[in-house]
Amino acid sequence: MITFNVPPYTGKEMEYIRECVENQKICGDGPYTQKCNQWIEDRTHTAKCLLTTSCTHATEMAALLAGIREGDEVIMPSYTFVSTADAFVLRGATPVFVDIRPDTMNIDENLIEAAVTDRTRAIVPVHYAGVSCEMDKIMELAGKYRLAVIEDAAQGILSSYKGKALGTFGEYGCFSFHETKNFSMGEGGALLIRDRENIEDAEIIREKGTNRSKYYRGQIDKYTWINYGSSYLPSDMNAAYLYAQLEMAEEITAARMACWERYYENLYPLAQAGLIELPTVPEGCVHNAHMFYIKAKEIEERTALINWLKERDVHSVFHYIPLHTAPAGLKFGRFHGEDRYTTRESERLLRLPMFYRLTLEQVDYICRQVKGFYMGDR
Numbered sequence: 148m149i150t151f152n153v154p155p156y157t158g159k160e161m162e163y164i165r166e167c168v169e170n171q172k173i174c175g176d177g178p179y180t181q182k183c184n185q186w187i188e189d190r191t192h193t194a195k196c197l198l199t200t201s202c203t204h205a206t207e208m209a210a211l212l213a214g215i216r217e218g219d220e221v222i223m224p225s226y227t228f229v230s231t232a233d234a235f236v237l238r239g240a241t242p243v244f245v246d247i248r249p250d251t252m253n254i255d256e257n258l259i260e261a262a263v264t265d266r267t268r269a270i271v272p273v274h275y276a277g278v279s280c281e282m283d284k285i286m287e288l289a290g291k292y293r294l295a296v297i298e299d300a301a302q303g304i305l306s307s308y309k310g311k312a313l314g315t316f317g318e319y320g321c322f323s324f325h326e327t328k329n330f331s332m333g334e335g336g337a338l339l340i341r342d343r344e345n346i347e348d349a350e351i352i353r354e355k356g357t358n359r360s361k362y363y364r365g366q367i368d369k370y371t372w373i374n375y376g377s378s379y380l381p382s383d384m385n386a387a388y389l390y391a392q393l394e395m396a397e398e399i400t401a402a403r404m405a406c407w408e409r410y411y412e413n414l415y416p417l418a419q420a421g422l423i424e425l426p427t428v429p430e431g432c433v434h435n436a437h438m439f440y441i442k443a444k445e446i447e448e449r450t451a452l453i454n455w456l457k458e459r460d461v462h463s464v465f466h467y468i469p470l471h472t473a474p475a476g477l478k479f480g481r482f483h484g485e486d487r488y489t490t491r492e493s494e495r496l497l498r499l500p501m502f503y504r505l506t507l508e509q510v511d512y513i514c515r516q517v518k519g520f521y522m523g524d525r
């Protein structure tokens with residue numbers, strides 16, 4: 148069976164974790180956490196990166212830092228993971244869902260302005276499949292209406308828009324290092340902070356509302372309770388696992404990209420024949436080969452294709468159920484405007500296996516099976 152995902156593993160992980168154990172440095176903000184933060188800061192040119200226990204927690208921190216409160220509205224796509232909305236619902240805010248563009252599955256930047264009310268406080272672009280949203284337009288709107296921008300860049304590490312790293316456009320950017328992402332620590336994430344003046348508040352919220360980070364750096368001689376906060380620090384053992392991946396980021400990305408390109412090439416004839424659709428990467432966007440998806444005609448065809456592939460030992464999966472149609476989405480959020488593409492496109496989308504160490508031969512095999520479904524006699 149070719150599984151949909153295999154967590155990334157480079158070979159150095161055990162050595163680094165053993166080092167944590169032997170040096171008795173296993174709690175948060177240890178040497179490996181610092182190395183990961185530094186690596187991400189160097190690569191993205193953000194003012195500050197703080198490793199967190201998940202992307203969900205990074206988004207919760209961003210919601211706290213942005214001062215999101217009861218009654219506020221936050222604009223986001225409905226085609227996203229639950230965490231994008233959860234972080235704001237926990238603050239008592241209302242997610243206002245806006246339709247997506249069918250080509251990238253990202254929020255339609257041209258529909259955002261009409262959803263702005265006097266309660267709107269933030270826009271949360273989600274960079275689906277590591278392909279950027281139209282950040283020029285989104286930043287322009289945020290400036291015009293004085294809204295915070297919090298990027299859900301869970302899938303977007305090392306992707307860019309017009310040469311600038313995803314996660315660094317908004318006040319806050321959130322990465323995920325869940326085992327399904329390009330680089331992993333099992334469960335984990337990172338908060339990227341664009342403006343220096345917000346770093347101290349972020350460190351306090353992440354350390355249970357205390358200034359312990361300052362204390363650790365020797366800037367004060369005892370630490371104390373300063374503000375509200377929670378515990379968003381991962382163990383240094385998790386960071387050690389992640390660091391082994393970051394060191395190999397080039398190789399991992401290149402290998403994923405080779406698979407992505409091979410899928411695209413192999414399946415292009417089916418797209419040309421009008422049988423499927425392939426992903427679009429707009430001008431100015433550099434992606435990280437986080438995902439390879441195709442679109443079937445509609446949900447019945449997609450279900451048949453999933454089963455066809457399963458019978459041929461290929462595990463393919465669909466993705467998000469639009470949040471506005473889910474019980475919690477109905478309760479906590481609202482959809483602004485018409486759902487022209489969110490539901491329809493989500494029902495057509497099928498993700499094919501994509502992970503570090505997936506071989507080109509496996510990609511060729513998978514593509515032959517997809518071609519067999521559309522061209523062979525079923």
Ligand SMILES: *Cc1c(COP(=O)(O)O)cnc(C)c1O
Binds near residue numbers: 204228231301322334
């Ligand atoms: C993976 C993912 C998340 C959640 O990440 P965790 O690290 O598991 O909390 C949030 N948003 C999107 C778009 C994701 O893909």
